[in-house]
Amino acid sequence: MTAAGGFCKVPLPFATPTCSKYRGGGLISISPASPSPSPPALRLSSFQGLRLYSGRGIAVGATARARAGVNGASDTASFEPYLEEMDIVTFLDPPNDLIPLDPNSYNPAAYLWKKIGDIPEERRHRLLQLLNPRLISIAWEIAGTRYHDPKLVNKTASNILSDKDTSTPFQVFNCRTNGGPSLIAWMKYFKKAIFYGNNGNTYGRFIGGSIMGHFSNQSSPLYFEVTQTKEVMSTEQPCDLAYEFGDGLLDLDEYPSHFPKPVKHPYPFNDEVVIYIRHIGPGVLVGQAWQEGKKLDQVPQKLCGEILMVKEYAP
Structure with missing residues (x-):
């Protein structure tokens, strides 16, 4: 520049x-x-x-x-x-x-997409330190204008769903949010791994980086299923993907090496938690986490602030 x-x-x-x-x-x-x-x-x-x-x-x-x-x-x-x-x-x-x-x-989303693309892949992870939670929330809002452009809406930040390369066991993203309730305070900085199941579906798990996160990694690994979704259920806003946590028990025979076996999710992840995803640039996603609840009369509420996710550079 x-x-x-x-x-x-x-x-x-x-x-x-x-x-x-x-x-x-x-x-x-x-x-x-x-x-x-x-x-x-x-x-x-x-x-x-x-x-x-x-x-x-x-x-x-x-x-x-x-x-x-x-x-x-x-x-x-x-x-x-x-x-x-x-x-x-x-x-x-x-x-x-x-x-x-x-x-x-x-279109602000098109401009943001281009500026992210200008950053070399090996440096994009720096956005996790440069953008505070307020700016991550702004990025979510700007990404919403992407759906006004038919050409831009077809772009994806990752080919995880379209190109199921079995030679790649999983893709890793570094993530940042503003935490949330004390039960998930360890989620300020964490990783997520996306992998393909032997049943043809796509799954992922959250990997905590703190001491509490390391304990959770083994005792309660947070697995979720990746699905294509066009709308945030609670707000009716557009999105691209959803991470559905369910009860945590995946029906799979094989997992990536060193991944723990799934167990039932602890609260609040067992209360119909869904993270909705928007693509905002090459290798960069932004998400909103919602606790939608099992009870029919339960009012959905945001689990934490918006989440910035940057694909980990793999030479």
């Missing part, structure tokens, strides 16, 4: 800027030329401290970290984000002083 002279309008989901001409979706302007041979500073009103390194890498200042939600000890990015990654943060949380464009002139 570079900047040059001139002015243009850049499409963004909520407010969009009148800014220096960009290439690759950048929302920056280069400061006036200086006789100093050092690289020019890149200035952005909402990202003080953004500075170019070696042509592409950047270091993020305190304001940028605060907006990205990585100012906590456990969330602090231990890397120097690249401009492509910070494009996503700016796109989801633009400065208030940007001039909005006509929302009918572009």
Whole structure:
């Protein structure tokens, strides 16, 4: 992402800027030329401290970290984000002083899909640290505009259902949410593995990363079935997939190596929990978890905040 002279309008989901001409979706302007041979500073009103390194890498200042939600000890990015990654943060949380464009002139989901595609696969996992739960929720909403475009709606973030390659035992995704009830507080950061069953169906399981998560991995592995679904039952909003947890007892003869045998789910996962999935970019998904309940008169409620899922890079 570079900047040059001139002015243009850049499409963004909520407010969009009148800014220096960009290439690759950048929302920056280069400061006036200086006789100093050092690289020019890149200035952005909402990202003080953004500075170019070696042509592409950047270091993020305190304001940028605060907006990205990585100012906590456990969330602090231990890397120097690249401009492509910070494009996503700016796109989801633009400065208030940007001039909005006509929302009918572009599709925000298409723009987000392209910007995620600009990030090399081996770096996409960094979005888990750069995007806080509020921005993940915004990503879910933006992904909803994808269904307005017949061409875009056919794109998928993963070929897990369309190309059942038996030589690949499973696909792993790294995930982030804001946790939820104390019973599932270990779910702030976790992994999920998607695999093919010998009955032709697709399944998955959640793998916790904390101490409580490791205990749950063996005592109560959280298995679910992957199904194609077009609508979130509780809200009637569009989606692509559903992870149905059921009672946890899968009728399978074989499991991937080192996967534990399924047992009945503990509460609340035994109370008709379903996670609805939207594709938002290559290798990236966002989900909403709902506890729909076994009782007919039970009102469905969200189990936790939205969940960002990034496919693990496998060279």
